[in-house]
Amino acid sequence: MTSGITSGLAYLPGGRPGPGVLAEVSLELLDIGPAHLALPEVIVRDERAGVLFGGVDLHVEPAAGGGPVGTPEDQLRARAFGVVNVAFHAQRALRTANNLLGRPLPRLLVRIGMHEQSRRWGGGHYRVAARQFDPAEPVEVEASGEVHLGGGSVYLAGVSGEPYWNAPAHNLAIVYHEVGHHICRHTADFRLNHLRPALHQTNKKVAIDEGTCDLLTAIMLDEPDIYGWHRVGLPATDQRRRMLDPRWTMAHFHGGTADPHADGTLWASACWSARSAVIGGGHGPDRFDRMLLRGMELSARLSGTKLSEQALRRRRYFAGMLEAMLLADPDLTDPVLAGMAAHGIRPGVSNAELRDRARAGLAAVTVR
Ligand SMILES: [Zn+2]
Structure with missing residues (x-):
């Protein structure tokens, strides 16, 4: 596809109870794959099986977060929406930080649907390459850092009180908090990871x-x-x-x-x-x-x-x-x-x- 500014659907802050206000947003996109979006500041990839994007249309409805009682179509739609939502907000946060710093931070990788093998996971975490991980990582982790988001573990009340599956990729606070760790790692670096070997950093x-x-x-x-x-x-x-x-x-x-x-x-x-x-x-x-x-x-x-x-x-x-x-x-x-x-x-x-x-x-x- 050709890179450039494109539009899609994402949540904007507000609209509680519920995940946000659904709105058309703009994002700068470099590439789109079956389950990923590549932007200059971030790559967002759903790691579970299935094709989320058949074309370049990013106007995907959130489908109340998908969830285990949703139809397979709803679950795919919710996952596609999650990728777009995370891409928009990660780009927004990283661009804000880059502008304030006057330099670009390293590109971030966000993986969605991680750590779901033995249980449902409703959270997120930030990881840099290290000798050991808790929980163990099934993949090799980028030295410059990556965000992992679960697929969700619980229903909450949506805008009108309807059940909404709290998929972390739909939850702006979880997304911004984890992107925040990437900003911290490459600025304040509270654990002095830049003084450690790139593959032997600490995630504490x-x-x-x-x-x-x-x-x-x-x-x-x-x-x-x-x-x-x-x-x-x-x-x-x-x-x-x-x-x-x-x-x-x-x-x-x-x-x-x-x-x-x-x-x-x-x-x-x-x-x-x-x-x-x-x-x-x-x-x-x-x-x-x-x-x-x-x-x-x-x-x-x-x-x-x-x-x-x-x-x-x-x-x-x-x-x-x-x-x-x-x-x-x-x-x-x-x-x-x-x-x-x-x-x-x-x-x-x-x-x-x-x-x-x-x-x-x-x-x-x-x-x-
Ligand atoms: Zn944290």
């Missing part, structure tokens, strides 16, 4: 990585309750909802072996407050987003060229990332410090110390 994620991905998701959705569709059963007061909210401060930080997603919510919420303060000061949201992306890139450079336990520990500190952001755009220091301080985060202090101070009631210190 830390709280600041998970929190930054949730923040990037909120930025792309323009919505702090990022998982408000599929986690609606959890109250907003439950940290596992992972809603970006002023209530989460360092007093709620656990650290150690605790779930990095829940701890990441504190960092994401603090950044969201800082972003709101920047906007409240009369700046456009892009100003904060550029500071964030450039700060992420700068933080990796500041961490040096030696892979050590100490360097890895410092990469986990929220304060270290904050300091790099302030270096990236010093003019935003006041609103960003004010937003962070409301969550008990300030420069020069480890996560454990920030937690202890917040729990001791010192979090109200306002940095001016």
